[in-house]
Amino acid sequence: MSLLAPARLRRRAAADRARSDRNPWRSLRYPSMRWWSVANLVSNAGTWMQLTVQNLLVLQVTGSAAMTGLSLAVQAGPGLLLGLFGGAVVDAWPRKLTAAVSQAALGAVAVVTAGLVAFDLLNVPTLLLLAAVTGVIATVDGPACALLGNDLVYTRDVPSAIALGSAVHSVGRLAGTALAGVAVVLFGTSAAFLANGLSFAFVAAVIPFLRLVDRARDPDAAPPPPAPEPAESRTAGARGAALAGTSPREGLSFFLRRPRLVALAAITGLSAVFGRNYTLTLAVLVTGPLAAGAGSFGTVSTALAVGGIVGALVAGVLQRPSVRLVAAMAGIGALLQVAAGLAPSLALLVLLVIPMAMVESVSDTAGTTVLQTDPPAHMRGRVLGVWRSLSTGWGLVGPPAMGLLMELAGARAALVLGGVLIAGASAAGLLVHGRRARTPVAVPAVAPAPGQVMASAA
Template sequence: MRWWSAANLVSNAGTWMQLTVQNLLVLQLSGSAALTGLSLALQVAPGLLLGLAGGAAVDRWPLKRTAALSQLALALIAFATAGLVASGLVTVGLLLVLTVLTGLVATVEGPACALLGNDLVPREDVPSAIAVGSVVSSTGRLAGTALAGVLMGVLGPASAYAANGLSFLCVAAVIPLLRLPARTEQTAQAPQEAPIARGGLSYFRTRRRLLALAALAALGSVLGRNYGLTLAALVTGPLHGGPQGYGLVSAVLALGGTAGAVLAGRLRRPSVRLVALVTALGGAAQALAGLSPTLLLLVLLVVPMAVLESMADTAVTTILQTDPPPGLRGRVLGTWRSLSTVWGLAGPPFLGVFMQLAGVRTALAAGGAATAASVAVGAAVLTRRQKPN
């Protein structure tokens, strides 16, 4: 588990270096917030059609081999992008194509790596392992966003893509060293006779708590939480912070995310109610952030936003990976990837167009307020229905 966590720390730092640079690169090449939103959406687009198949494949294929090969594929894409950027041949169209390829590989890589990390510990320690993974992710985000500004300023944007490629190779090199218990329980319980992914879909439909999580995640994603897009536009636009200001905000987001993951990790059994509460509070914080008159005030508001976002993400991940029986974990994660792709596709373009038409401040404030209000109304309706007549 220590080897796995260290490798993922390096990988997450590389991923956030690339993502931070790519957002700024698309903005510079196109000058369009809508196109930047489209680039974010295209990375998750393959999950809409292939998420179910990817999750089912993870349940059937050798886990370590699947995870290692997917890391090598992602490294190849990152190195290819670095070459195009360094040679000056990169265009927005090429970046979008490479983004789609990354999303295709991620339909298998995501559930494979998530389940691989969980299988390294006893079942009762899975919630703690997920929390450790969230802390590693947030720490990597902090390091990656901080290093992105340095690399871009000193070595150019291509260096961030090359560094990300090396980070994928780091994970691939560690995977053969992991001692993974035999997944006999999963194999015995997996509904192999069912058509691909049907077991995961059927299970998901029968679990109200999973459906409630999907509704909350969709609400937050469509109306906000795409901070790589919205805060980049706010900082570099109305607040005139430039790349340095965006790097500072991104670093604070990562720092708050680490704190949120630590807090969520103390909850052995997070509930849907907790996710609803932090979603509403995060929406309220986002509304205030949209009205920030200065970069300093925005940085202060970003801290609770990041804490709440990370707590919600960690709680959702824990529920998704501990609710289903072992033989359906990959299928349930694949189902979630397909569902989350719907709002992942809708959110960034919607927010990009909204910012183009109404301004970034209005988009952030209105989206955050609508999120908080919707959760409050939903909670009130459910509470009234549950009261005895």
């Protein structure tokens, strides 16, 4: 018995480690990730407080729905045009410094907006200028904060960190939307912008105290390329030279040479244009063919939020997601979308919406993990910059395209056609990948070196 006891203890320890590795909350074992999650919760709540009242404020200032749409386009435009340059900045500068400065800058813009609103000084040109400045800062802030979160955990725990971030985003959205109404009633519209500015300041204050993991101890990390000098030790002039040498074009070239990333972009873009515009497509379906009211769409929106949170918990179990998983999830989501388009009642639609949101959350987590771990560390900022440009593009194309399709074919037909297109593309991609995987790779015959011949003869 004494000889068997150590073996049982080793098996039990191995089982405990395996269960720990499947824990969706395992990234919270890192103290810095706990602080980062709290900071993100505060930031997301502040952001949604501002977003809840922002469009109404813009509409009040401009008096035009078209100008409201223009302000949104002005804010999104830099992501489309300058994403590559923002990613290059993230690769050239220290991650913590870049994230802290960008968060502080976004906070300053929000506080300035709050002051202008409070003193009734906000006009259309100033509004568009603030929107453009916010968009430019976001091209750096997005990839910097995303990669900083991943730098707080080991590679195998990155899916858990991303899933945790998704759950925090959903909770922050619910909290921010609720707090916005209270703040506006008690303190006025400017309070939402001020709260968002303070939330950015809180994140910027937390960042310097975060501890990055030691990649030398990360069992799944790729060895870093040799670097003559760490970024943190460079002088201002050396950093400028490094930024000049960190070409945005290199990021685009690298992205296009990686079949995994190209395939990920293709399936994600197709899903974004024809599948994920649920705030538009489901709203038209609920108020149109299903003949329900705005309150019923609120129920559908709640079901989407619940499914997203559950999906984030499921996605946290992932350890090594792949593009195949993204394609499979996209195909399943597309079939659920087809079923939603054919749903005869609101009750059935609500039941379908929950797994639709779950699948979307799992797919997003898997895709984001591939995107942020597949490239080498020194290229990740630029790869995320490419992705930001692409995602901004299909984010701008998707709603008008689906709106036009619904105008021409109706809400049900648009959902069905979009789902069939996505499912067909996903199935074709998986089939092609499967055939390539089964095709044996021919190894060319190579004549042995003389030393090898003598060794074998001996």
